[in-house]
Amino acid sequence: MNAFASENGDGKEFVSHAPGYWSDATQELWNDWKWQLKNRITTLGQLERHLELSDQERSGVLLSGDKLALAVTPHFFNLLPANEPDDPIRRQVIPRIEETWGSPYDMADPCGEDSHMPVPGLVHRYPDRVLFLVTDRCASYCRYCTRSRVVSGVGEQELHTNFEEAFRYLEMHTEVRDVLLSGGDALIFSDDRLEKVLSRLRAIPHIEFLRIGTRVPIFLPQRITPELCAMLAKYHPLWMSVHVNHPRELTIEVKRALERLANAGVPLGNQSVLLAGVNDDVETMKTLVHKLLMCRVRPYYIYQCDLINGSSHLRTSVARGIEIIESLRGHTTGYAVPQFVIDAPGGGGKVPINPGYVLYHDNEKIVIRNYEGKIFEYPETGNENVQFAPQREYHDEYLYS
DSSP states (O other), X not given: OOOOGGGOSSOOSOOOOOSTTOTTSOHHHHTOHHHHHHTOBOSHHHHHHHOOOOHHHHHHHHHGGGTSOOOBOHHHHTTSOTTOTTOTTHHHHSOOGGGGOOOTTOBSSTTOOGGGOSBTTEEEEETTEEEEEOOSOOSSOOTTOTTTTTGGGOSSSOOOOOXXXXXXXXXXXXXXXXXXXXXXXXXXXXXXXXXXHHHHHHTSTTOOEEEEEESHHHHOGGGOOHHHHHHHGGGOSEXXXXXXXXXXXXXXXXXXXXHHHHHTTOOEEEEEEEOTTTTOSHHHHHHHHHHHHHTTOEEEEEEEOOOBTTOGGGOOOHHHHHHHHHHHBTTBOGGGOOEEEXXXXXXXXXXXXXXXXXXXXXXXXXXXXXXXXXXXXXXXOOOXXXXXXXXXXXXXXXXXX
């Protein structure tokens, strides 16, 4: 089935857009992930060959070379309608002039990773787990990337990961039980190169499980080959966090790639970023989480957009995120409800943000409300040593109203 994004507005169905703009590509080439990487859209001329750019987009492309490179795989580029600059998929990958606008809240390193980097490329911010930045390259570049300072090779910093020093650090720090490979995107490595990293980590006795954070199954589903999956299966327990923001990103090819990973025993979770004009409404998010479950992916996190430089036009309110969670909780299966989090600016870590379900709590009772707004009381054990939730305005008659 061949359908362009403009013919599939809500994204509820799984469709294929191949070959789309690449009608002259053979099926063999189209399905070759290395061909996809070599034929990425990376210049203004290539964009204008297929899309009618707005003034904001054209100016953004001209200025993007010193912030975050432009790169979109043919597979993902086929999701972009030719004449809709405000399309939710275009907003994620096509530079806009707003990226040059400053905000008093913007930060180069909003998650405080550089200040928690004991050796180059290894971030140790939480007690028992580390973030291993194995590359600064991705299949395509998201315009809201929290590591735009180092990713793509044109940012203000360069990533110089010292692999041997990182491995020695991990061998010495026995409290580390969990390693997350990210970057950049580790899945753009060849199978052999990725396996060398995984095997070295798996040889460290106190590391219990490995994770890979990746957008490759969405940007480049051709990369998820049977050979890759067989190699990954040798290093279980290995988990994978994918990154899907809009239901249209879940094409037939992406669904097959995710199912192939799941069949290889890789548990899959999704991390979305709440983005203005992309997924900041209840129906879009509900469609997304339902399609993810159909792909055997558990919705895991919705992130409030980090305060990265040049992202203010994509940030939406925290209140909107809370509203979305409240519209999911109780209204659909719990498996479909992700945790809404803010990665606290400056390195405070992920803080869960939830609707106010606790109305009152003391050593005798907790008063709660459900998804319908109904109020219930549950007895407390009376243990005075526990930390109670802050008291709120509350009256017993609320229970009977």
